[in-house]
Amino acid sequence: MPMPMWNLVAIAVARPGKRVSRGTEVADWSKPTKATISGCWVGNPQTSTDKTQTAMPATSRATLYLPPGADVRKGDRVTYAGRDYAVDGEPMAYPSPLGGVDHLEVPLVDWSANG
Known part of the structure; x- marks a missing residue:
């Protein structure tokens, strides 16, 4: 999917550090x-x-390109x-044979109680 130049944004990415807990890296x-x-x-x-739960939590999803x-x-x-x-799953690479629309697609999810 080509990304429209007029709508490109910057995003912040956070990656956890690592520590050992009970002999396992977490x-x-x-x-x-x-x-x-x-x-x-x-x-x-x-x-x-989810209207079956009292708090009615919302799930928001989007695709990051x-x-x-x-x-x-x-x-x-x-x-x-x-x-x-x-990040909900593995990022996937979409190479273009012409190089014009190469990109990564990343599924995103946010679980929150108030949407």
Whole structure:
């Protein structure tokens, strides 16, 4: 999917540090590394509410489109437009045979009680 030049934004990416807990390496969000990636586009927004639960939590999803080679991984967190999302699955590369629309697609999800 080509990214429209007029709508490109910068996003913030946070990656957890690592620590050992009970002999296993686990994510440590008390010391994340942070980076900013420019030339991104966020699209395909979706939201839903779970009305079966008293708090009626909302789930918001979007797709993050990044320039080729951007460093975003499963387990990272992304901040876009003041909202924090988790990378939901593996980022996928979409190379173009002509190089004009190469990009990465990253599924994002935000679970919150108030949407």
